[in-house]
Amino acid sequence: MTTYAFSQLDVFATGPLSGNPLAVVHDAVGLSDEEMQRFARWTDLSETVFLLPPTRPGADYRTRIFTPDHELPFAGHPTLGSAFAWLAAHPEHTADTVGQDCGAGLVTVRRTADGVAFAAPPLVRSGPVNDGVRAELAAGLRIDPADIVAAEWVANGPGWKAVLLADADAVLAVEPGTVPGDVGVVGPYPAGSEYAYEVRAFFVKNKVTCEDPVTGSFNAGVAQWLYESGRQTGPYQARQGTALNRAGRVRVERDDDGTVWVGGAVREFVRGTVDL
Structure with missing residues (x-):
């Protein structure tokens, strides 16, 4: 058994306990795949991250990202939380950006006024869903197929399918059944509102549809x-x-070169050690 530094963070938060929690195990060298998966299953958070030395040129650290069931090549709120935790543990790193080595490749994360933002990785699958998938989406979300304004693949690690509805109220009214995989729903607010879109994201765990509090990967894909x-x-x-009853806020912008940045505030709520 080895003792590791440990952090638990709140990502995309607007106040205490308002975002998506994340567990981070620092300097996790020596842990096996099975031990990482077992700990992620024990935390029972949407994701648990293990920080490791980088293997790619240009990276400052490497992440392995586990849900309670499996490993992900990339996920959004773990990317932001990992960068925040790594920067807090490495005050000697004064550059404005850090490089994250993960299953999706090298992801750049930059500091912002109140947190961090990541450069959205390229989509691994995009384009409109076919009629069969569109029907499955309507059935899983328990909405009229005519209410779907558009539906696209926006997969960037998780296999997200995005459903655009007429407005934010329609998004909040969704009461899903069993969704077909990773499904996100988005709808616009009226012009001039504080927020441009209301977002919800659903996935299936142990054959039960679950809702993610705030989802960086889906917001990245749908923004692109x-x-x-x-x-x-x-x-x-x-x-x-x-x-x-969370209050997550996701900030999105696109550079002149087309790079989409997804960011938000991060707060550390637990700091200590864990024996694994």
Whole structure:
């Protein structure tokens, strides 16, 4: 048994305990795949991250990201939380950016005024879903197929399918059944509102549909779709977690070169050690 430094963070938070919690095990050299998966299952958070030395040129650290059931090549709120935790543990790193080595490749994370933001990785699957998948989405979300404005693949590690509805109220009214895999729903707020979109994200765990409090990977994928389709031009803020009595806020912007940045605030709530 070895003692490791440990952090538990709240990502995309707007206040205490308002975002998506994340467990981070620092300097996790020596842990086996089975030990990492077992600990992630024990925390029972949406993701647990293990920080390791980098293997890719340009990276400052490597992440392994586990849900309670399996490992992910990339996930959004673990990327932000990992960067925040690594920077807190390495005050000698004064650069504005850090490089994260993960299953999706090298991901750049930069400091922001109140947290961090990651450069959205390329989508591994994009484009409209076919009619069969569209019907499955409507059935799983328990909505009328005619209420779907558009539906696209926005997979970037998790196999997200994005469903655009008419407005934020329609998103908040969704009461899903069993969704077909990783499904996110987005709807716009009226012009001039504090937030541009309401977002919800669903996945199946142990054959039960669960809702994620705030989801960086889905927000990254849907932002790339919104920008590429011309539905969105400038920077915007999305709200997520409302249906779960959370108050997550996701900030999105796109550089002139087309890079989409997804960011938010991160707060550390637990710091200590764990014996594994």
